[in-house]
Amino acid sequence: MMLLARISITVLLASLFSVAHAAGLTIEITKGAQTAVPIAIVPFGQGGAIGNVKLSDVVSSDLGGSGFFKTLAEDDMLTKPTEAQKINFKDWQVLGQDYMVIGQVIGNGNQFNIEFQLFNVNNGGLLMGYRFTAGAHELRRAAHHISDLIYEKLTGRKGSFNTRIAYVTNAVRSQGRQYLLQVADADGFNPRTIAESPEPIMAPAWSPDGAKIAYVSFHTKRSEIYVQTLATGQRESVSAYPGINGAPAFSPDGSRLAITLSKDGSPDVYILNLSNRGLTRLTSGMSIETEPTWSPDGSTIVFTSDQGGKPQLYTIPSSGGKSSRLTFQGDYNARGRFSTDGRSLAMVTANGGDYRIAVMDMASRTVNVVSSGRLDESPSFSPNGSMVLFAAKSGPRSTLAVASTDGAVQQKLAFETGEIREPAWAP
Amino acid sequence: MRLDKRYLVLAMAAVLVTGCSSDEKEGLGDTLGADASTSGYSDGSLSGSQFGSNGFNSASHLGPEFSDPNNPLSKQVIYFELDSSQVKQEYVSIVAAHARYLASHPKQRVILGGNADERGSSEYNIALGEQRSKSVERMMRSQGVSASQLEVVSYGEEKPVAYGHDESSWSQNRRVELGYQ
Numbered sequence: 001m002m003l004l005a006r007i008s009i010t011v012l013l014a015s016l017f018s019v020a021h022a023a024g025l026t027i028e029i030t031k032g033a034q035t036a037v038p039i040a041i042v043p044f045g046q047g048g049a050i051g052n053v054k055l056s057d058v059v060s061s062d063l064g065g066s067g068f069f070k071t072l073a074e075d076d077m078l079t080k081p082t083e084a085q086k087i088n089f090k091d092w093q094v095l096g097q098d099y100m101v102i103g104q105v106i107g108n109g110n111q112f113n114i115e116f117q118l119f120n121v122n123n124g125g126l127l128m129g130y131r132f133t134a135g136a137h138e139l140r141r142a143a144h145h146i147s148d149l150i151y152e153k154l155t156g157r158k159g160s161f162n163t164r165i166a167y168v169t170n171a172v173r174s175q176g177r178q179y180l181l182q183v184a185d186a187d188g189f190n191p192r193t194i195a196e197s198p199e200p201i202m203a204p205a206w207s208p209d210g211a212k213i214a215y216v217s218f219h220t221k222r223s224e225i226y227v228q229t230l231a232t233g234q235r236e237s238v239s240a241y242p243g244i245n246g247a248p249a250f251s252p253d254g255s256r257l258a259i260t261l262s263k264d265g266s267p268d269v270y271i272l273n274l275s276n277r278g279l280t281r282l283t284s285g286m287s288i289e290t291e292p293t294w295s296p297d298g299s300t301i302v303f304t305s306d307q308g309g310k311p312q313l314y315t316i317p318s319s320g321g322k323s324s325r326l327t328f329q330g331d332y333n334a335r336g337r338f339s340t341d342g343r344s345l346a347m348v349t350a351n352g353g354d355y356r357i358a359v360m361d362m363a364s365r366t367v368n369v370v371s372s373g374r375l376d377e378s379p380s381f382s383p384n385g386s387m388v389l390f391a392a393k394s395g396p397r398s399t400l401a402v403a404s405t406d407g408a409v410q411q412k413l414a415f416e417t418g419e420i421r422e423p424a425w426a427p
Numbered sequence: 428m429r430l431d432k433r434y435l436v437l438a439m440a441a442v443l444v445t446g447c448s449s450d451e452k453e454g455l456g457d458t459l460g461a462d463a464s465t466s467g468y469s470d471g472s473l474s475g476s477q478f479g480s481n482g483f484n485s486a487s488h489l490g491p492e493f494s495d496p497n498n499p500l501s502k503q504v505i506y507f508e509l510d511s512s513q514v515k516q517e518y519v520s521i522v523a524a525h526a527r528y529l530a531s532h533p534k535q536r537v538i539l540g541g542n543a544d545e546r547g548s549s550e551y552n553i554a555l556g557e558q559r560s561k562s563v564e565r566m567m568r569s570q571g572v573s574a575s576q577l578e579v580v581s582y583g584e585e586k587p588v589a590y591g592h593d594e595s596s597w598s599q600n601r602r603v604e605l606g607y608q
Binding site: 218221332421 | 546580
């Protein structure tokens with residue numbers, strides 16, 4: 001069923017607040033970049049049966065939410081051309097726009113023919129034009145695809161709008177509180193439940209090809225690690241040792257999981273070979289070692305350890321060897337996650353007070369705090385490395401939030417019901 | 428002139444996107460199994476008695492001393508300081524009372540459910556919860572309880588009993604629950 005989306009966009013002063021309402025989801029930009037590029041996404045011309053998805057609103061929300069763009073509210077547009085020859089570029093120059101997008105969507109019930117063009121408002125130059133088709137339930141994804149194309153054309157970096165996220169939420173059912181593992185579009189739309197249990201579900205982690213999710217389930221009332229194939233819904237228990245079975249992370253080639261086990265005493269990091277279930281122990285000692293994550297080249301594992309008294313991040317070769325401490329600022333640095341290019345590491349950081357998301361530049365080891373909550377956790381990078389997704393607790397609820405890696409832009413994805421935790425951005 | 432350019436670009440794009448479109452179809456068709464949501468863990472066999480904050484003790488055979496507020500056995504939750512797994516002095520006698528009971532009832536089993544407050548990362552809190560359970564386990568073992576009577580499970584911050592974001596809630600959540608089976 002199509003989502004009944006009503007999206008309103010308001011531009012206030014220099015900063016940007018865009019709010020989208022749909023299926024209990026609110027997207028709110030809580031902090032906008034001062035340097036955002038002005039762009040107008042003109043409502044697309046429509047023909048035939050086109051359903052309830054308004055492509056220009058989705059594109060506008062994507063681009064505005066990225067923090068790199070400031071989108072023009074529809075009410076502020078002087079005209080709404082849908083063809084190139086009808087554009088009067090002076091109208092858009094007056095409104096302070098640098099770029100504009102026009103388009104058309106023609107539907108016949110089963111299929112949509114979509115075309116759009118991107119113009120430089122200052123010289124009227126056509127920067128890009130595309131025409132493609134989308135199936136009946138693919139309109140939102142088509143809109144995200146348009147956002148990706150525009151974003152890449154204007155920033156030189158790949159867009160991450162046509163991607164998915166996984167997270168854990170809960171719902172109250174007749175049999176009591178249920179934990180749900182869900183997968184949704186990166187903007188929170190189209191959520192699907194892929195696993196459900198009356199006992200906690202934790203730590204969803206994507207396989208590198210995006211086809212599988214590893215997670216921890218307590219449905220036997222003890223922790224157990226599952227790998228589930230999304231296309232079929234089939235799942236397999238891969239680790240059910242006594243004690244902790246936790247924190248799964250796929251190796252970059254997808255053949256192994258780094259996990260935490262406490263079967264031999266205190267929690268330690270192990271490598272689990274998924275084809276033969278062979279285990280290799282990577283850390284040892286009486287302290288806590290957990291939350292492994294792989295560097296994208298597979299050579300290094302970063303993990304959390306309290307061997308120095310407080311939790312800090314350490315690195316160790318994934319083939320085994322000597323570990324070395326990575327973080328020194330603050331009394332709490334935990335749960336590292338690499339960006340796709342391996343140049344940045346996101347983590348939870350605290351120094352006696354609030355728990356926030358920080359990004360470390362691996363070359364210089366400088367650390368930049370990018371969130372501003374009290375209880376932020378579970379960071380993961382967008383596939384293009386420009387944003388960090390994390391869970392933020394505020395008031396009675398736990399919501400999802402997104403921050404640009406420089407901290408200039410912060411965006412909140414709030415769901416009406418339930419807590420949303422442990423988000424993981426698909427590769 | 429602009430018109431020509433537009434059609435040229437669109438024609439080129441159409442060629443480019445033909446390839447992209449079929450790729451995209453594959454991507455778009457990459458839907459989650461239709462039966463995935465129903466093949467979850469919601470089958471009846473798993474919806475039995477839940478344990479945790481409410482009804483953690485599933486044993487109905489426990490004697491009246493467990494419900495007598497003047498008896499230390501009536502206290503089945505041990506609370507901890509921030510980032511600590513050390514059993515506080517005020518709980519030592521309570522753990523000892525349970526240890527004595529278990530040592531004299533060698534068939535009785537107990538699950539030591541470790542928990543943490545919500546601050547910090549979830550998996551680290553799982554480790555912290557386990558350390559708390561293991562502290563209680565060590566004390567009980569040193570007082571003659573056999574290993575087979577005790578099981579350590581950690582829920583980290585996943586099963587809070589208080590939902591506020593302040594110390595009064597956090598202090599109630601940093602706990603080990605003794606779940607008599």
